[in-house]
Amino acid sequence: MRNIRLEENTQFTFEDSKFDKLFLAIGSCECHGEHLPFGCDSLVSHQIALDLAERFDDAVVAPPLWFGMSQHYRHQPMCLSLSDDTVVRVVRELLDSALYWGIKKVLIVNGHDGNIAPIEIAARDFKVQNPDFGLAVLDAWWVTAGNLLPENTFEVWNGLGHGGEGETSIGLSIFPELCDMDRAKGQVPEFDTNVKLIWNFDELTPYGASGDPTKATKEKGDAMRQVLVDYLEKYIRHMDAQNWRYGVVK
Template sequence: MTYTQFKEGKFNKAIFGVGSAENHGFHLPFGNDTLVSHAIAMAVAQKVEGMLVLPPVNIGVSYHYDDFPFTLTLRPEVMIEVLKDLLNSTIRQGINRIIIINGHDGNIAPIEIAARSVKVANPEAFIASLDAWWIKAGELLPQDTFEVWNGLG
């Protein structure tokens, strides 16, 4: 997106995915959590006028997967600060309605802490997060959807 496209877009809302950089077994790609959360953000933005899709956060809190090959991780306190900076930057650009689509279990608490902290400092802001899309998807999709690959979807 160019400067002109941003200005002409009349964006008043933003959405972004938060994922991880970890191994997802033999059947899913590295970065799967980021790819899925970003795809959900893109799909939402197509249906909501004035919704800007921000770049996804590609690395999350994954230290609990350190035993698996090529896991990259941020410490929880670093993740909180990264998210706070992203949220505050978005608000400074005049967009104070923000949705976070989380794609990774280790990010749930840091997202909640960051969102609450930014909301306290910016009471006019509306910050919502979908903490675990896979739970809602499990309620909406056919019962056997996640049974492939021994439940690893």
């Protein structure tokens, strides 16, 4: 029987399954307020990848990367961070490994804002060196989900925030046993929409969480998972049909 978790496969089951796509989830180990677990970003991105792989006969999901570039969150316990340069190297070397074993289609599902820049650097560099490789990145699922859902889904800040309404909702959908809603609290920071101010997280909120996690519900989280996986399935099938070359999903 096909097993979509790479770590649970053997040489025989891997070769017998004839996987041609790898889904790679990348997260972090850092504070998300007092109400969410340190591994939230990895747990979420990995589950999205697993949900997606269930819809394909030729996709396998790598074990999640539990660490990312989290130095801007290290004012609260317990943050285990890699540097930008390390994340670039790790992503690049994982892509090299996939290619070595004949997998030429990779979707990276990122769960943490600090990984966006290093993933972009690694992916661009790898694509230049391997132009026939199919490579796509969901770099900010929390933004994508908000874009896909009806405008009235969220009550505060379109669900955004580190440990905020959206992220807490999807946590309630995936790992409710690890969420302590009695301790949920956050703060919505004020951002200029035209110029990016580079911040450390303690400048935005004293709580370890931004946005408003008290507005989170499992139902919102279920809806986020549904629209994300539905869209990604459509995207992957579209990419397969055109050999993972540039094009817009319609």
